[in-house]
Amino acid sequence: MRETIVVLVIFDFIIALLLYFLGAKYWLVNSQIAFISSSLVMLGSMQSYKSMVKQRLVGANSVSAHDERDTLDKLEDPYDLFDDDKKEEEEKTLAEVVKEERANLKKSRRSIVQTTKDAKASFSFYRLGAYGVLILGFFYLNSNHFLKLIPYLSFLILPTIIIIFMLIKQIDKN
Secondary structure (H helix, E strand, O other), rough: OHHHHHHHHOOOOOOOOHHHHOOOOOHHHHHHHHHHHHHHHHHHHHHHHHHHHHHHHHHHHHOOOOOOOHHHHHHHHHOOOOHHHOOOOOOOHHHHEEEEHHHHHHHHHOHHHHHHHHHHOOOOHHHHHHHHHHHHHHHHHOOOOOOOOHHHHHHHHHHHHHHHHHHHHHHHHO
């Protein structure tokens, strides 16, 4: 993460110097606001997902005892259709099958607590603050008539490209 931040700061500094010496005032303002806000969004997203994964890993270490099927079996046969241990059940009427399936659906419904755990990454302080900076920067540029879409959108996507290359580099290193 630190290496990514350093690379983003270096790119931003080079861009700012280049645009300053070229005398492109609108490009400079658009590039800085777009680059910084997009960088904050990307870094905030990475941080929130990192903390969510760590929490899940801690929760995965305490696997429940009632879970008899392993992960591979769940992936290959999610509805437990091909279980060899089960005896051949006698044919049931359509009404019985529907009742069983409804009961199974009620058991497998996600609770509000489980849904909230998954939504934590979406509503983390890091991401919400970064999106706030992005929105305020856009409104600042628009209200002061500095907004030029070509430089703004170009520099909005640049941090994403840099971070993707940094992640690929990190994967190749490992």
